Amino acid sequence: MKPAAFDYHRPAGTAEAVRLLSDLGDDAKVIAGGQSLLPIMNMRLAEPAHLVDVTGIAELRQTTVDASGARYGATTTHMRFEYQLVPDVTGGLLSRMAAGIGYQAIRNRGTVGGSLAHSDPSAEWPTVMAALDAAVHVLSVRGMRRVPVRDLLLGFFSTALEPDELIVDVEVGRLPASTRWGVCKTARKPGEFAESLAVALMEHDATPRIRQPRLWLGAAADTPVRLAGTERLVEGHDVDAVTADDLVVPIAADLGADPGAGDPAARYVLHLHAVTVHRALRAVHEEVSDE
Amino acid sequence: MNEVTVHLTVQHQPRTMIIPARTTLADLLRDHLGLTGTHLGCEQGVCGACTVLLDDLPVRACLTLAAACEGAEVITVEGLEGPDAERLRACFAEQGALQCGFCTPGMLLAGYYLVRGRQPLSREEVCQAMSGNICRCTGYNAIVRAIEAAISQGIEAETAPAQTVPRSSGAPAAGTEE
Numbered sequence: 001m002k003p004a005a006f007d008y009h010r011p012a013g014t015a016e017a018v019r020l021l022s023d024l025g026d027d028a029k030v031i032a033g034g035q036s037l038l039p040i041m042n043m044r045l046a047e048p049a050h051l052v053d054v055t056g057i058a059e060l061r062q063t064t065v066d067a068s069g070a071r072y073g074a075t076t077t078h079m080r081f082e083y084q085l086v087p088d089v090t091g092g093l094l095s096r097m098a099a100g101i102g103y104q105a106i107r108n109r110g111t112v113g114g115s116l117a118h119s120d121p122s123a124e125w126p127t128v129m130a131a132l133d134a135a136v137h138v139l140s141v142r143g144m145r146r147v148p149v150r151d152l153l154l155g156f157f158s159t160a161l162e163p164d165e166l167i168v169d170v171e172v173g174r175l176p177a178s179t180r181w182g183v184c185k186t187a188r189k190p191g192e193f194a195e196s197l198a199v200a201l202m203e204h205d206a207t208p209r210i211r212q213p214r215l216w217l218g219a220a221a222d223t224p225v226r227l228a229g230t231e232r233l234v235e236g237h238d239v240d241a242v243t244a245d246d247l248v249v250p251i252a253a254d255l256g257a258d259p260g261a262g263d264p265a266a267r268y269v270l271h272l273h274a275v276t277v278h279r280a281l282r283a284v285h286e287e288v289s290d291e
Numbered sequence: 292m293n294e295v296t297v298h299l300t301v302q303h304q305p306r307t308m309i310i311p312a313r314t315t316l317a318d319l320l321r322d323h324l325g326l327t328g329t330h331l332g333c334e335q336g337v338c339g340a341c342t343v344l345l346d347d348l349p350v351r352a353c354l355t356l357a358a359a360c361e362g363a364e365v366i367t368v369e370g371l372e373g374p375d376a377e378r379l380r381a382c383f384a385e386q387g388a389l390q391c392g393f394c395t396p397g398m399l400l401a402g403y404y405l406v407r408g409r410q411p412l413s414r415e416e417v418c419q420a421m422s423g424n425i426c427r428c429t430g431y432n433a434i435v436r437a438i439e440a441a442i443s444q445g446i447e448a449e450t451a452p453a454q455t456v457p458r459s460s461g462a463p464a465a466g467t468e469e
């Protein structure tokens with residue numbers, strides 16, 4: 001289907017954009033890559049009266065880097081992360097995550113700011129940015145504020161953004177050289193949204209021991225979940241000594257789910273998460289031993 | 292402001308279009324310019340039939356507002372030219388990589404992007420890279436073979452002429468085609 005009629009605005013700067021958003025109120029929607037908003041509009045699940053297209057704003061495409069990390073402009077496309085056309089301050093983690101999003105044609109237009117504002121818990125950016133404790137800088141006519149991604153994401157398609165607020169950039173801290181990462185996405189086919197999405201961060205160790213793990217899981221609840229109990233369970237263990245089965249009970253506890261559920265579909269989902277987290281953990285050590 | 296004016300080039304030809312704001316790039320091409328080679332299957336970004344090149348990169352024309360294409364260069368299947376396009380079309384024909392042809396424009400555009408990349412890809416990598424284009428007829432094998440063959444031919448064409456160009460002829464250096 002086709003989108004319903006709307007008025008289109010293409011501001012040249014952020015000040016003009018937030019002025020428009022403030023003046024137009026609830027009837028206006030920001031559009032960036034359109035890779036989430038346009039499918040919804042084509043299906044007439046959303047019929048905004050005004051679209052404010054922010055892809056003409058040069059400052060939203062800029063990246064600044066310093067010793068502490070980077071600030072990626074909100075309209076930086078997935079493709080630019082994938083091919084490291086913007087510096088990757090996480091030792092390849094951002095590039096790896098971006099490459100897993102949808103298809104090339106989607107990655108060529110979809111943006112990091114749009115993905116965070118959309119807040120789909122199965123999506124790549126919300127989970128990895130929460131794991132990295134990234135923050136967004138958000139502008140409105142009332143000024144700029146900084147919102148940690150962990151506070152931004154409130155639920156399925158729901159964020160702490162006011163309707164007239166614009167994400168300007170995403171601040172990501174530099175990963176220390178001692179920190180290693182591993183990721184795993186489980187999906188029916190390449191390019192689909194994840195059925196399970198795990199990001200593992202830990203401190204480098206010459207041994208296969210798991211040190212200071214930080215484990216995040218997407219596609220499991222209405223926002224990305226930190227697997228704090230699972231982290232405690234695997235801490236100090238040899239990665240080879242941990243099986244996917246070992247992870248089912250602690251992951252269930254972290255998700256508030258029942259590992260002994262009678263429903264086989266629910267048990268399957270838990271097992272899928274356990275396998276995905278297990279593979280992410282192993283991926284950390286594979287990266288390390290590759291060197 | 293329900294109507295917008297967009298300046299863009301389509302197949303290298305400059306155009307100024309006055310269109311309703313809700314017009315997608317796919318509808319601009321099909322309904323306003325008569326370029327019906329760009330197909331619309333799902334209009335949700337899933338099937339890939341509407342794939343076109345926007346500033347040299349494959350995008351979904353169904354998920355791109357024409358209004359957002361100010362200053363952009365668009366190439367559709369009708370305008371896909373040059374040695375890589377010829378190679379790809381020949382390989383599609385040799386392999387029988389189409390039946391009804393509905394998916395073919397998108398397959399060609401997505402495949403062209405891979406051929407032009409001059410990167411050797413495994414069969415698995417070609418399948419992955421083409422996973423955003425759905426075909427209801429062929430079962431994909433012939434499409435994958437055609438793209439694999441076109442990629443190899445593109446890489447060969449880039450490396451082979453170096454040996455055959457006589458030193459004195461002043462012919463273009465290896466790797467420059469056309």
Ligand SMILES: Cc1cc2nc3c(=O)[nH]c(=O)nc-3n(C[C@H](O)[C@H](O)[C@H](O)COP(=O)(O)OP(=O)(O)OC[C@H]3O[C@@H](n4cnc5c(N)ncnc54)[C@H](O)[C@@H]3O)c2cc1C
Pocket residue numbers: 029030031032033034035036037038039054074075100101102103106109110111112113114115117118122123124125161165166167168191192193194335336337
């Ligand atoms: C077929 C298909 C497969 C996909 N697969 C995946 C996948 O596997 N993983 C994945 O993570 N994503 C996937 N996506 C979604 C894609 O990554 C989108 O690009 C992304 O979710 C939204 O980014 P966008 O720039 O396109 O945002 P838009 O669609 O333009 O906007 C999305 C929402 O964010 C708001 N918004 C956008 N920019 C801003 C801003 N700067 N400030 C405030 N609000 C803003 C909009 O108002 C809207 O509500 C897929 C999409 C499609 C069509």
Ligand code: FES
Pocket residue numbers: 330331332333334335336337338339340341342351352353354
């Ligand atoms: S019509 Fe655009 S992806 Fe299907």
Ligand code: FES
Pocket residue numbers: 388389390391392393394395425426427428429
């Ligand atoms: S040839 Fe019919 S859909 Fe591909």
